Amino acid sequence: xxxxxxxxxxxxxxxxxxxxxxxxxxxxxxxxxxxxxxxxxxxxxxxxxxxxxxxxxxxxxxxxxxxxxxxxxxxxxxxxxxxxxxxxxxxxxxxxxxxxxxxxxxxxxxxxxxxxxxxxxxxxxxxxxxxxxxxxxxxxxxxxxxxxxxxxxxxxxxxxxxxxxxxxxxxxxxxxxxxxxxxxxxxxxxxxxxxxxxxxxxxxxxxxxxxxxxxxxxxxxxxxxxxxxxxxxxxxxxxxxxxxxxxxxxxxxxxxxxxxxxxxxxxxxxxxxxxxxxxxxxxxxxxxxxxxxxxxxxxxxxxxxxxxxxxxxxxxxxxxxxxxxxxxxxxxxxxxxxxxxxxxxxxxxxxxxxx
Amino acid sequence: xxxxxxxxxxxxxxxxxxxxxxxxxxxxxxxxxxxxxxxxxxxxxxxxxxxxxxxxxxxxxxxxxxxxxxxxxxxxxxxxxxxxxxxxxxxxxxxxxxxxxxxxxxxxxxxxxxxxxxxxxxxxxxxxxxx
Numbered sequence: 001x002x003x004x005x006x007x008x009x010x011x012x013x014x015x016x017x018x019x020x021x022x023x024x025x026x027x028x029x030x031x032x033x034x035x036x037x038x039x040x041x042x043x044x045x046x047x048x049x050x051x052x053x054x055x056x057x058x059x060x061x062x063x064x065x066x067x068x069x070x071x072x073x074x075x076x077x078x079x080x081x082x083x084x085x086x087x088x089x090x091x092x093x094x095x096x097x098x099x100x101x102x103x104x105x106x107x108x109x110x111x112x113x114x115x116x117x118x119x120x121x122x123x124x125x126x127x128x129x130x131x132x133x134x135x136x137x138x139x140x141x142x143x144x145x146x147x148x149x150x151x152x153x154x155x156x157x158x159x160x161x162x163x164x165x166x167x168x169x170x171x172x173x174x175x176x177x178x179x180x181x182x183x184x185x186x187x188x189x190x191x192x193x194x195x196x197x198x199x200x201x202x203x204x205x206x207x208x209x210x211x212x213x214x215x216x217x218x219x220x221x222x223x224x225x226x227x228x229x230x231x232x233x234x235x236x237x238x239x240x241x242x243x244x245x246x247x248x249x250x251x252x253x254x255x256x257x258x259x260x261x262x263x264x265x266x267x268x269x270x271x272x273x274x275x276x277x278x279x280x281x282x283x284x285x286x287x288x289x290x291x292x293x294x295x296x297x298x299x300x301x302x303x304x305x306x307x308x309x310x311x312x313x314x315x316x317x318x319x320x321x322x323x324x325x326x327x328x329x330x331x332x333x334x335x336x337x338x339x340x341x342x343x344x345x346x347x348x349x350x351x352x353x354x355x
Numbered sequence: 356x357x358x359x360x361x362x363x364x365x366x367x368x369x370x371x372x373x374x375x376x377x378x379x380x381x382x383x384x385x386x387x388x389x390x391x392x393x394x395x396x397x398x399x400x401x402x403x404x405x406x407x408x409x410x411x412x413x414x415x416x417x418x419x420x421x422x423x424x425x426x427x428x429x430x431x432x433x434x435x436x437x438x439x440x441x442x443x444x445x446x447x448x449x450x451x452x453x454x455x456x457x458x459x460x461x462x463x464x465x466x467x468x469x470x471x472x473x474x475x476x477x478x479x480x481x482x483x484x485x486x
Binding site (some may be wrong): 109110111112113114115122125126127128132133277281282284 | 369
């Protein structure tokens with residue numbers, strides 16, 4: 001009997017406990033269910049709001065694209081266009097660019113250095129030949145997106161390989177005092193891509209100019225420590241990823257935390273030096289500065305340190321062209337350190353810049 | 356590497372030829388020949404290449420002048436001969452004299468033509484053929 005009473009008591013307690021638990025947990029469950037319902041309706045509202053925003057963004061995108069296409073002189077839509085023949089494109093491209101900006105000469109040339117545009121100025125053949133040198137230029141197997149050259153007599157040359165052109169062609173623009181407008185050149189290249197129905201793709205290869213640290217400062221001359229100290233001092237506040245100085249065919253000092261790999265650094269130096277020599281020869285003047293921009297958006301710049309042209313300072317940066325002032329200041333200090341570069345002093349133009 | 360230098364190298368024409376060849380590894384030679392076939396200036400890595408060019412440049416020029424006139428192309432400004440072993444570019448200087456550059460295998464034809472036009476312009480500007 002006692003056992004039965006105990007069992008009955010236990011069962012009663014369990015039932016009571018279950019009833020109590022149900023009663024106690026019912027409140028939170030109801031609150032949770034209510035909250036869930038609220039969240040679901042909130043989610044529905046957010047979904048419809050996001051859909052509305054997406055539609056609005058799509059309209060804004062379409063309007064912006066239309067305005068940009070209009071600003072670039074492109075038809076409202078690319079659909080239904082016939083691709084322009086490679087024969088007609090160069091002259092059309094030149095006329096498009098000359099309609100946007102006033103420059104000394106515009107040439108579209110192929111890799112053999114022959115112009116595909118009518119020769120209208122005396123420097124056209126030289127620009128075409130310089131374009132061939134740029135089209136042949138490679139750093140770690142990649143060609144440049146754009147090369148900008150400043151000559152000692154204040155002429156500027158901008159050469160851009162035309163993406164997707166077949167045969168490979170480059171647009172070369174010569175101007176005086178300042179480089180041709182990057183916006184106008186981009187607009188012309190957009191026109192070329194449109195005319196040839198070329199779809200640009202994001203670069204998938206690693207950028208050869210940045211991404212590597214020079215673990216230990218390299219110096220292969222007695223002047224090395226002094227040169228490296230100068231490079232370190234300047235790179236700390238010039239916003240550059242890497243700075244290096246070379247004499248002749250060899251790099252004598254290099255420093256940086258975000259530049260080309262050690263293997264690519266020598267190749268980059270030699271490529272920039274060769275390109276400077278070739279363009280100087282073609283354009284008939286000393287190259288003061290050369291900027292080689294990769295398709296990844298970074299830029300390697302080279303500047304002659306002294307009047308002999310034997311010493312070259314190069315730098316690499318993710319953020320476009322290196323600051324001209326910092327570069328010139330450093331070149332001036334290095335000129336005094338390097339033998340055979342300081343005795344003849346700086347060029348008048350350099351002096352003016354430093355002042 | 357032998358080197359051929361015309362006696363008139365010290366003249367302005369010779370200087371123009373030397374300047375063109377300097378730091379230009381693509382060029383095997385450069386020369387200026389007048390309408391009678393006389394070398395006004397020459398600078399080349401080998402003698403044979405200049406001799407061969409000189410022997411042929413005057414008849415080639417005459418032939419091409421005639422072809423251009425017959426075809427209605429007008430006066431010749433320049434022409435490029437692209438071969439599988441070497442290439443040459445010719446540019447007129449003053450209607451009868453010719454600037455010739457000889458490029459090694461693989462040199463860009465457009466670059467050679469540009470060199471020939473540069474040489475022609477420099478010689479013309481310096482009055483190098485006036486003597």
